[in-house]
Amino acid sequence: MNPQTRLSGVDRLSEVDRLSGVDRLSGVDRLVAQAREGLRRLTPAEALAAQQRGALLVDTRTEAQRRQQGELPGALVIDRTVLEWRLDPASPWRVPEVAGPDHEVVVLCRQGFSSSLAAASLQALGLHRATDVIGGVEAWLAAGLPTDRGPADVRE
Numbered sequence: 001m002n003p004q005t006r007l008s009g010v011d012r013l014s015e016v017d018r019l020s021g022v023d024r025l026s027g028v029d030r031l032v033a034q035a036r037e038g039l040r041r042l043t044p045a046e047a048l049a050a051q052q053r054g055a056l057l058v059d060t061r062t063e064a065q066r067r068q069q070g071e072l073p074g075a076l077v078i079d080r081t082v083l084e085w086r087l088d089p090a091s092p093w094r095v096p097e098v099a100g101p102d103h104e105v106v107v108l109c110r111q112g113f114s115s116s117l118a119a120a121s122l123q124a125l126g127l128h129r130a131t132d133v134i135g136g137v138e139a140w141l142a143a144g145l146p147t148d149r150g151p152a153d154v155r156e
Contacts, residue, residue, distance in 0.1 A: 032113055035120035039131045044140040047106045047133045055104035056097050060118060061137060065110050069137055070147030077154040083118055086155055088125045095155050104129040112136035
């Protein structure tokens with residue numbers, strides 16, 4: 001490797017791993033770490049404040065998880081399998097709440113892992129203000145933030 005090459009945190013770790021023969025991150029952990037490099041992740045309180053100023057909260061949890069943990073007031077529920085089509089500002093299948101590429105989108109999952117991957121994917125689509133919540137809905141609940149019993153605003 002050229003010593004002049006600037007390495008990201010994950011790439012530096014990869015170089016250390018290569019030289020030492022130690023694999024510190026599994027494939028999925030490395031993928032999540034790379035996704036998070038481009039995100040300014042929010043605390044649950046910051047996510048609630050973002051929603052109050054107009055950000056779109058998107059809940060990607062399963063129906064069973066939402067039934068167990070409660071619904072997030074004002075959030076859109078969008079299945080992870082169609083998330084990009086529903087939020088891509090250029091998609092004919094997008095939800096009308098996405099006003100354009102400058103719209104702030106905050107993705108939540110159960111623990112804050114798959115939401116990081118989802119937010120990075122949304123950024124790649126051009127939603128440069130897409131992010132997620134550190135700790136996901138579990139952290140939201142631990143912070144004592146509001147939930148309700150629904151019904152959820154499910155977008156298929």
